[in-house]
Amino acid sequence: MRNVSRLNYFAIFANTLDESQKRLHSAPVDRGAFTLPALGAIVLATVFASESLTRPEPKHERVHVTYWEKWTNFEFDAMKHVVDEFNKSQDKIQVDLVSMSQIENKTLMAISGRIPPDLAGLYGQNVSQYADENAVMPLDEMCAEAGIKKESYIPVFWNINVVHGHIYSLPTTPASTALHYNRKMFRDAGLDPDKPPQTIEEFDDDIQKLTKMDAKGHIQQAGFIPSEPGWWNWCWGAFFGGKMMDDKGRLTLNSPENIKGFEWIQSFSKKFGADNIQSFKTGMGNFDSPQNGFMSELVASELQGVWMYNFVTKYNPKMDWAVAPFPHPKDRPDLANGTVVDLDVICIPTGAKHPKEAFEFLKYLQSQKGMEMLCLGQKKLSPLLQVSPDFYSKHPNKFIKLFTELAKSKNTLYPPKMGIWAQYNDEISAAYDSISLMHKTPKQALDDVVAHMQPALDSYNERLRLRGIK
Template identity: 25%
Template sequence: MFRKLAVPLAIAVLLAASCAPVSTPTPTPTGVIKLEFWHAMGGRNGKVLEEMVARFNREHPGIQVEATFQGKYSEIAEKIWTAIQAGAVPPPDVAQIGGAPLFGETGALVPITEFTDGPNGIDRTKIYDAFWAYNTADGQIWSMPFNNSMPVLYYNKDLFKEAGLDPAKPPQTWDELVEAARALTKDADGDGSIDQWGFNTTSSTHWYLSAMILQNGGRIINEDGTRVLYDSPEAVEALQFWGDLVNKYKVMPPAQHKGAKSDFLAGKLGMLMASSASLFGILEEAPFEVGVAMLPAKKARVAPIGGASLVIFKGEESKMNAAWEFVKWLTSPENSNYWAMNTGYIPIYKGALQSPQMQEFLKENPLYKTVVEQLEYSYGIPVFSELGTSDTELRKAVEKVELGAATPQEALAEAAKAVNKALGER
């Protein structure tokens, strides 16, 4: 009788066993600390990062870092958020996240200053202030600047020549941008539809609009991070200019940012506003001569930095220390230069440009020089709690204006209202 029950019983027991929490740690050779590192670098930049991690592992036999690509910033933020809040999966030991300081509030992070200012620390003053600003929330620096980029203006030198423009003189101001874009916009076969556009941006339109707002003397958020300020006349003027590019000068296609980079690479777009981190990818793929210019200026020249940072999660003492060892190594002056020179991200150390490797590199890659020169105009938009909401609302405002569904004033007022409401509810 009991023999019949053996199989189902076995299944049930097995199942029960597999549901029980696994508490036995994976056996490791004595003394080797295993670290899990989640990152958001796909494609070309991902390969560079993984190669660096492999090098770290070789140089540090006591620490074994396992790097996993977890998707883009928004996806990695989702996963970490789920890991922290729901506890379904343990969070990693180290992660690369955008808007990193926002995770400080969760209590899951160790403020990075505990390590930078500790016995095994670094001299924080050697890193540009803008990067620390980018990693601060509520007066506390939470994360370590790692991969930062700025928007730059890419342009197709061949198309410039064709349009009678001087490829050595890319547009320096908003007005020059319009002028060049007009010359570059063409309906080659005369069928009434444009075959070559003058200007476009990739889909991070909130970033480029923020740049324009700042260039026009506007601001994004107030000092204490409690109110966004982009319903100001300066901001409205910036969005008006954006809308004019589409609807008045007709040099930018409406709501078509998704394919902008491919259009540029296909030689169907004259100028592209995109992240400096796309530089080497674009250079590799473009079958024409690429030019890189600083963002065109209005009242001032400003380039807001973006990108992501490294965070260390609370855990066992030995793990946290090993995690810091890894973070410190990855962001050391040499390695941060190496990272910058291989990806197009910007170096974070003040002296970076004077290093002999960098000087050599700039000679060989004159386009990267523009990116580095723009560092002087870099600006860290303060991180505030509703940054994600704000970015989404700004993108929607841009879309409304491009499609003529709202005036710049209405669109920005609505965006600011939504974000300020969310800020007020916190």
């Protein structure tokens, strides 16, 4: 069969043979001689274009400090405002703010590619990994020189930046979390909206009253869905007094307290059905959308952060809602006012070209004026202990004082400082799935995580030693 098609080609070739012979001999018009250089020129022009696209722009006069930040929208604008004010305040340094998605990965790649920005706005839980890799500069000396000190900050928002006794980053905007609840739905269910649940046990009763199911078992309205939106799958044990890791670096995720917390998670699947919760969740939209369960008044209460105010204002400003500290177990009154804290941080990557100038901006940012400009812009609390008298009166979120008080409580919940937190957290999330889908008992799931992660942590520490870091 090849022969058949070959024959056809022979016919074509025979025709073109003459032509190509002619072309070989007809010197005057040699198309190839023209086309090739022309094509070459085009390609060269494209190479030039591609190079000029990625070449950093030439910078003059002022020292330019590149600053990568993860935020978008109004949160970005708030920082942009601070940056603009800083640029206006002096004439030596110009900070260029760039919005960057997936910042925690991109920054590591840029550092290893030796083209880091001068400032990077990371998440608080990245600091350990970055510090372990020597990917960010310790700021102790510069902070001491500039008078930036521990005593000025709400303790937890300073401690997050400290790894192995050195400070590696400084806070940008902090957040604490609390139970957000829908007062109208509470009222409709016969509950007093002015008396939010204090203990987990009370909360369970309220949830029972708030949840509505149809005859088939489909959930129509939920009192509380722990995995909505599912950002802190590790925190449930912590609310029951569990720790992720002890002082000696042993993982304690399977401690009795943690197991209790995750048993509470599984109790939702037992009461309402794992599949029913799954499909109820699927029916709701993404967090930042009008279809968000809390915003569309399908979920009566949620564990959420200080930012929730912004989204309620955006999607359902008429909603009647309030905030209360998240409930604690009845037998552990010492765990009252527990709150998951989150911190956005800013740091100077190793190999940054202008660390001194970058720190000048940090100094400006960490002043009371700079901090309040940023935190008011993002409508969050200030990480500083001292706030100007009109900070609260200017602040649109009427619960801001509660969030600040919660951040000062002794029961702040925060991921352990470990370089492999990202991995550990992934594991916990997978365990969370198994628990809420009733595929594993909480004890079994948490035991599995520890059995898997303890060797990983040990070998990680061994690797740090090999790399000459620890």
